[in-house]
Amino acid sequence: MEPENxxxxxSIDGLLKxxxxxxxxxxxxxxxxxxxxxxxxxxxxxxxxxAAPTGPPQRGGQLRVGLAGGGSADTLDAHIPVSTTDxxxxxxxxxxxxYRDENYDLTPxxxxxxxxxxxxxxxxxxxxxxxxxxxxxxxxxxxVKSTFARIVDPSSPKSGxxxxxxxxxxxxxxxxNTVEFRLKTPSAIFDDILGQYAMGIVPTGYDPKKPVxxxxxxxxxxxxxxxxxxxxxxxxxxxxxPYLDELVILNFNDDDALVNALLSSQVDAIGQLPLALxxxxxxxxxxxxxxxxxxSWMPFTMRVDRQPFDDVxxxxxxxxxxxxxxxxxxxxxxxxxVGNDLYAPFDPGYAKDLPQRKQxxxxxxxxxxxxGYPDGLAVELVTAPIQAGAVEAAQVFAQQAAEAGxxxxxxxxxxxxxxxxxxxxxxxxxxxxxxxxxxPQVNNSSLPDSPYNETHWDNAPFQKLVNEAKAxxxxxxxxxxxxxxxxxxxxxxxYIIWGFANQADAxxxxxxxxxxxxxxxxxSGFEFRRxxxxxxQS
Numbered sequence: 001m002e003p004e005n006x007x008x009x010x011s012i013d014g015l016l017k018x019x020x021x022x023x024x025x026x027x028x029x030x031x032x033x034x035x036x037x038x039x040x041x042x043x044x045x046x047x048x049x050x051a052a053p054t055g056p057p058q059r060g061g062q063l064r065v066g067l068a069g070g071g072s073a074d075t076l077d078a079h080i081p082v083s084t085t086d087x088x089x090x091x092x093x094x095x096x097x098x099y100r101d102e103n104y105d106l107t108p109x110x111x112x113x114x115x116x117x118x119x120x121x122x123x124x125x126x127x128x129x130x131x132x133x134x135x136x137x138x139x140x141x142x143x144v145k146s147t148f149a150r151i152v153d154p155s156s157p158k159s160g161x162x163x164x165x166x167x168x169x170x171x172x173x174x175x176x177n178t179v180e181f182r183l184k185t186p187s188a189i190f191d192d193i194l195g196q197y198a199m200g201i202v203p204t205g206y207d208p209k210k211p212v213x214x215x216x217x218x219x220x221x222x223x224x225x226x227x228x229x230x231x232x233x234x235x236x237x238x239x240x241x242p243y244l245d246e247l248v249i250l251n252f253n254d255d256d257a258l259v260n261a262l263l264s265s266q267v268d269a270i271g272q273l274p275l276a277l278x279x280x281x282x283x284x285x286x287x288x289x290x291x292x293x294x295x296s297w298m299p300f301t302m303r304v305d306r307q308p309f310d311d312v313x314x315x316x317x318x319x320x321x322x323x324x325x326x327x328x329x330x331x332x333x334x335x336x337x338v339g340n341d342l343y344a345p346f347d348p349g350y351a352k353d354l355p356q357r358k359q360x361x362x363x364x365x366x367x368x369x370x371x372g373y374p375d376g377l378a379v380e381l382v383t384a385p386i387q388a389g390a391v392e393a394a395q396v397f398a399q400q401a402a403e404a405g406x407x408x409x410x411x412x413x414x415x416x417x418x419x420x421x422x423x424x425x426x427x428x429x430x431x432x433x434x435x436x437x438x439x440p441q442v443n444n445s446s447l448p449d450s451p452y453n454e455t456h457w458d459n460a461p462f463q464k465l466v467n468e469a470k471a472x473x474x475x476x477x478x479x480x481x482x483x484x485x486x487x488x489x490x491x492x493x494x495y496i497i498w499g500f501a502n503q504a505d506a507x508x509x510x511x512x513x514x515x516x517x518x519x520x521x522x523x524s525g526f527e528f529r530r531x532x533x534x535x536x537q538s
Contacts, residue, residue, distance in 0.1 A: 052509050052512065053509075053510060053511075053512040053532070053533075057240075057243045057512065057532040058533065058534065058535070059243050059245075060244070060245050060533070061245060061246075061533040061535075062244065062245060062246040062247075063244050063247050063269065063511070063528060063531055063533065064248045064250060064266070064267045064268045064269075065088070065247065065248065065249050065267065065268070065270070065271065065523065066250050066252055066261045066262065066266075066269070066270040066271070067084050067085050067088060067251060067252065067258070067272070067522070068084070068251075068252050068253070068254060068255055068388070069083050069084045069251070069385065069386060069387070069415050070083045070084065070085035070086070070224070070225050070251040070415065071414070071415050071416030071419070072225050072416055073416060073419055074224035074225055074251070075208065075224075076089055076093065076208050076211045076219065076228075077158075077208040077211075078090055078094040078198070078200040078202050078208070078211070078213060079150065079151050079158035079160060079198055079199075079200070080158050080159050080198070081159065081197070081198055082419055083386075083415070084271065084272070084387070085228070085251055087434075087521065087526065088271070088521075088522070088526045089222075089228055089249065090197055090198065090200060091197055091215070091521065091525070091526040091527065092215050092216060092217045092230060092526065092528055092529075093211055093213040093215045093217060093218070093230065094200025094201065094202060094211075094213035094214065094215050095109045095110050095213065095214050095215050096109055096110065096195060096197065096199040096200050096201065097109060097110050097125055097127075097144070097194045097199070097201065098111060098114060098191060098194050098195035099195055099197070100195055102515055102516065102517040102518065103518060104295070104518040104519060106191060106192065106195050109128075110127060110128055110131060110139060110201050110214060111125040111126055111127055111128065111194075112126050112127070112128050113125075113126050114194060116188075116190070119186055120183070120186040120187055120188050120471075120473050121182070121183050121185075121186055122182055122183065123180070123181040123183070123187075123190050123191065123194075124174075124178065124179070124180050124181075125144070125178070125179050125181065125194075126177065127139060127140075127141065127144065127176075127177040127178065127179070128237060130237060131214055131237045132214070132235035133203050133212050133213065133214055133235070134212045134214070134215075134218040134219070134233055134235065135203070135212050137203055138176075140176040140177070141173035141175065141176055141177065141178060141179040142173060142176075143201055143202065143203050143204055144171065144173075144179050144201055145172075145173055145179065146202075146203075146205075146206075147199075147200075147201045147206075148164065148168065148181075150202070150206065151164060157451075158198070159198040160193070160198050161451070162443050162450045162451050163196070163444070164193065165449075166184070166185075167184055167185055167187045167193075168183060168184070169182045169184045170182040181194075185467075185470075185471055186470075186471040186472075188470065188471065188472055188473045188478060189439050189470060192439065192440050193440060193443070196436075196440065197521075200213055200215075201213070201214065214233075214236075215233065215236075215529075216233050216236050216238070216241055216242040216529035217230035217231065217232065217233055217244075217528070218230060218231055218232075220246075225251050225416070226250070226251055227249070227250055228248070228249040229246065229247075229248050230246065230247045230248075230249075231246050231247075232244060232245050232246070236529070241529040241530070242528065242529040242530075242531075243529075243532035243533075244531060244532065244533070247528050250267060253385075253415075254385055255274050255385065255388060258270050258272075259273070259274070259281070262281075262287065262506055262508075263281075263284065265286075265508065268507060268508050268510075268511050269506070269508065269511055269514070269523055269531075270505065270506050270507070271505050271522025271523045272388035272503070272504070272505065272522050273388070273504045273506045274388050275331075275333040275334075275335040275388065275501070275502065275504055278291065278333065278504050279333075281506050282506075286508060286509055287506055287508060288507055288508075288509050288511075289505070289506050290503075290504065290505045290506070290507070290514055290515075290516060290523065290524070291335065291502055291503075292502060292504075292505075292516040292518060293337075293502055293516075293518065294435050294517075294518050294519065294520035295345045295346045295435035295436070295500055295518065296432070296433065296434050296435055296500060296501055296503065296520030297339060297343055297433055297497050297499070297500055297501075298387055298430060298431070298433075298499075299343075299430065299431060299433075299497045299498075300381070300393075300394075300397065300428070300429070300430055300495070300496035300498075301426070301428070301430060301431055301454040301495060301496075302314075302315055302318060302428055302455055302494040302495075302496070303426070303427045303428070303454070303455055303456050303494065304455050304457055304458075304493075304494040305456040306427045306456075308373070308379070309427065311371045311372075312491075312492045313367040313368070313370055314367070314368065314371050314373070314377070315492065315493070315494060316367050316492075317363075317364040317365075317367040317368045317404065317406075318364075318406070319496050320357070320359065320360045320361070320363055320364040320367070320404075321364050321397075321400050321401045321403065321406060322357075322359060322400055322496060322498050323359040324338045324339065324357070324358070324498050324499060325338060326396070326400070327396055327400075327498045327499055328498075330392070330396050331389045331392045331393045331396055332389060332501050332502070335501065335502040335504060336501040336502050337499060337500045338356070338498070338499055339498050339499045339500055340354060340356055340357055340490070340497070341357060341493065341495060341496060342354070342486050342489060342497060343433065343436070343438070343495070343497060344436060344437050345500055346437065347437040347438040348475070349469075349478065349480070349481070349482030349486075350438070350482070351483040351487060353483075354486070354490050359400070361404050364404040364406075365404050365405060368404065368406075375405065376404075376406060376407065377405065377406045377407070378406075378407040379407070379409070379427075380408075380409045380410075380411050380428060381394050381398065381408050381409065381410050381411065381428050381429065381430075382411045382413060382418065382426045382428065382429040382430075383410060383411070383412050383413075383418075383430055384412065384413050384414060384415050384417070384418035384430075385414075385415060386415055386418055386419070386430065386431070386432055388501075388504075389501065390430055390432065391412060393498075394408075394410050394412075397496075397498075424452065424454050429454065431452070431454055433445070434519055434520035434521055435518055435520040438482050438485075438486070439466065439469060439470055442466050442485075446489070446493075447463065447466070454494075455493070455494025455495060456494070457494050459488060459492070461488060462485050462488045462489065465481050465482075465484050465485040465488070468481050469481035469485065503517070503520055503521075503522055505522050505523045507523070510533055510535060511532075511533060512531070512532050513530040513531040513532050514530065514531060515530070
């Protein structure tokens with residue numbers, strides 16, 4: 001049952017609404033004082049900070065994790081995660097050959113190493129020996145081959161198919177612990193593709209209704225949009241981990257209920273704490289806040305094949321109405337970095353020398369007039385609480401756009417509707433992505449056959465540069481090609497990328513083992529194998 005939106009008789013609803021600053025104002029001292037009083041009340045009147053766990057990790061206990069979002073479309077399928085809760089489940093049930101660690105470095109997982117041939121046409125993966133699936137069967141090359149056959153199955157392609165189908169020719173088993181990925185064309189970044197969380201290795205004959213993986217936790221029960229229960233994987237290959245006996249992931253419909261559940265100790269940790277509440281929630285002596293700088297982005301998405309966004313001048317005008325520093329302050333409470341309508345800020349080829357786009361209302365009006373809208377423009381923006389700050393970002397954008405004569409009608413829907421049959425079809429909407437380098441992100445969202453091409457971007461010169469970059473084993477040349485491709489997106493793309501949000505999470509101070517993580521995935525990258533509890537919590 002979902003907790004009510006009150007804590008000790010005091011309303012969190014009002015707290016959250018007040019904590020989102022007005023358009024011209026910032027979070028003020030009077031607000032902090034009022035919220036501080038609320039948190040003191042939540043803590044029973046004490047101001048003594050609860051001691052954080054020390055010493056070696058302790059075994060046992062149940063970790064209850066609260067996450068906003070998800071719905072009836074939630075899934076346990078290893079290869080089609082969409083919502084935040086989907087991703088949290090995937091990370092804990094399954095593992096890919098490689099993964100991005102807390103520093104965003106590509107790191108061995110089920111493969112001890114993956115190495116290319118000199119021409120990058122063949123990549124050889126050396127599987128970790130002794131790994132067992134949840135059902136006790138050993139991981140072999142046969143499982144790797146069948147996993148990738150499932151992902152690229154033309155009758156039912158999965159999320160990673162767009163990254164693989166153009167480049168992967170064959171998976172060849174050399175022996176039970178060694179496989180070769182033979183490619184159609186050279187790919188200097190094939191290992192990055194293998195390191196995506198939607199590339200988890202599953203056993204031959206895998207059934208997502210009875211999910212089996214190699215992850216630190218195994219399936220016990222699942223109710224879409226409500227609750228997932230996983231137990232400790234006694235076969236797990238990482239020495240001593242996981243420390244917990246049980247992991248419970250709970251869905252919440254909104255941030256109000258999510259924060260309430262933490263303050264009332266109904267959950268032990270929450271992901272994606274509203275950034276406006278970082279300072280006030282951390283004032284509670286029982287709670288710690290985990291603040292991570294990431295490459296995560298929450299774009300506004302304009303369909304370039306639909307009016308009015310099929311005119312590049314309109315897209316440019318929409319980008320120019322955004323006051324990016326103000327968005328960072330008002331939507332993220334200062335916990336983030338200004339964006340420049342480009343993703344992948346950690347990529348070595350990121351086009352950091354392009355001029356920083358700033359708000360220019362005069363130029364925006366001029367472009368709209370040239371596009372045939374001298375008296376302004378009316379558009380509908382579809383939003384939902386798909387990520388912390390999404391709805392607030394829509395509201396602030398609408399206020400900013402009004403200065404240029406753009407009437408933004410906000411249509412707020414629930415998460416299930418947003419990710420329903422019209423997902424990827426909205427003319428003007430939002431989405432969210434976690435940290436990725438440029439070429440993997442392009443595969444995911446910026447090609448005609450990408451699984452999440454919300455903007456319906458189809459640009460031949462851009463695709464040519466991307467294909468050349470994928471094939472280049474010369475890192476300097478590849479980075480130059482990436483920068484050139486980003487110039488095209490900067491000039492005419494369909495994304496408004498106004499900033500990169502820090503990831504803020506919160507947890508009871510008896511929870512230990514969580515560390516900052518650059519991937520943008522909440523709560524230490526959802527790697528709950530690291531987490532442990534100081535004592536048994538009721």
